[in-house]
Amino acid sequence: MDLQLPEVVSDLLTAQKNYDSDAYAGCFSETALVIDEEKEYKGKKAIKDWIEDANQQFKIAMEPTKYSGTGSTGILTAVVSGDFDGSPVALDYHLEITDNKITRLEITLSNT
Structure with missing residues (x-):
């Protein structure tokens, strides 16, 4: 599927695919906040x-x-699989x- 993604979101997905935690963190601002579980x-x-x-x-993939959003906010929906209960989800x-950096990321279960 060819989604129209902001550059930083595309970079984040590439970093995740390559399990590159340095590149992944590089997608965020210095003071960014991530909320997960x-x-x-x-x-x-x-x-x-x-x-x-x-x-x-968890060896996450x-x-x-789907991606929807405006310039400064967006929601990326992804099927996440790995070595965890309930995979895939x-x-x-x-x-x-x-400024092409993620300042806040909150991960929630998708309603779709």
């Missing part, structure tokens, strides 16, 4: 540690299925983007 990760180092740990534990990535 009701836990908060603030700043690039915490985000890098979070995604590195998640990838080592993301298949984006559809998740919504609620994004806030400023």
Whole structure:
């Protein structure tokens, strides 16, 4: 599926596909906030540690299925699979983007 994605979202998906936690964290602003499973990760180092740990534990693969949004906010829906209970699962990535950097990301179960 060919989705029209903001550059930083495309970069994030590439970093995830390559399990590159440095590149993944590089998609975020210095003061970015990630909320996943009701836990908060603030700043690039915490985000890098979070995604590195998640990838080592669960071997996450993301298949984006939909993107909707304006310039500064968007929702990426992706089917996420890996070594975890309930895999695969559809998740919504609620994004806030400023100057081609993600400033906030909240991951929730998709309603679709």
